[in-house]
Amino acid sequence: MVADTLIYHPTLSKFIKFIDSTPKREKCFRLVAYLSRFLSYYLQRQGFPLELVKKFADLKQHATFIRKGLRFLKPLNHLQAASKAYDDKVGDCVLNTTTVIKNLALAGYLTLDSISWFKMMGLIDSKKYKLVPVWSARFWLTALVAGVFNSVRTYRINTAKLADSEKTDANVLHKKIFDAKRKLVWDGLDIFICLNLLNYLHFSEGDIGFAGTITSIMGLRDLWNATPV
Template sequence: MVADSVVYHPTINKLINFLDNGAGREKCLRLLQYLARFLAAQTLSPLAKALQGQFTIVRKFLRFLKPLNSLQAAAKLYDNKLTSDGIVRIFNIIKQLSFAGYLSLDQINLFRILRVVPTTRFTGKLVPKMANLCWLSALVSGMVCDLRQVSLSQSKITALAVNDDEKKLLSKAYKDRYSASRKFVWDATDLFMVLNNLGYLRYQEGYVALAGVFTSLFGLQDTWRAAKP
């Protein structure tokens, strides 16, 4: 039956699995948040601004206790002393610890928005600034890892290109280089956003929102690929 072919289609199954986990919903909300932010910047619509705020709050709820994920990832990286490259290991640890700090401070932002904690100079100004500084640290560390991975992959490509018997390894090296290059662009775009948040750059709000839309699409793509069919 036509209905059965639609209901049991692999793409529908994958969409259900994608939306059934917190990561998929959070990535969708992030895209909607930055789309609303872009519309608010372009049209000055109070509705778009309100939607942006609501999407932001819901995302903070979905990220509740997520710092534990980053702390666990940092601990595993620290324990894994047999990793192939020490530079990648060290900066990945810094990246995960920085993300843990960012997400922890972001929980204070959530409590302030919900009025669980009072709005003071510390909770209203210093905490958001420290959160953005942690995000900045995570992004810079990630970009160092990305560049290192590109360098390592390029070295493998150069070594394997002369050997026709290593086509599978060569193909993997190309994929690794592409993945690291793509992640560098992703991190650099997020870096553009956080530098504007901190006031080091002063681009128009619409450009910052478009950067958020761009990186949200990257995140959606990765989460979609990871979803089970």
């Protein structure tokens, strides 16, 4: 029957597994937040009614609020990852060090982000801790810079291996090199967003929203590919 074909279709089954995960839902809301940010700016520039522009601006705020809630206690994940990388005495020193720095910075970023969430809920006076968003962005920037060094090191290691490898290993190494390049682009776009948050750059809301939309799609694509059928 048609109903059975749809219900048991592999794509639907994969989608159900995909959304049945807090991190994946959080990334979906990230896409909604940045896409809404881009659309509110674009529609305003194109002269659309302010009521429609406000709807997308409000959608961005709602999606951001939900994201912060979904990321509550996520710093524990990064603290554990940093600890494991620190205890790794076998792997490359640069990769381990940058992994430790990246995860500690992300833990700091997400901890401060939780304070912002408490302020949005009214549990903390909104007038207090005014520098929380600034320091949160600084921690995020630190994590991204560490990620760039990690990707560059990964690229160099695998490029050197490729020169001396047998043909049987070439495909695996090419994949690792491609992933490192892709991560550099990803982190570069997020650095662009972060520098605007810190007012080192002064691009428009549309530019920031567009960059965030791209990195959100990249993240969701990876999560989708990693979801078993």
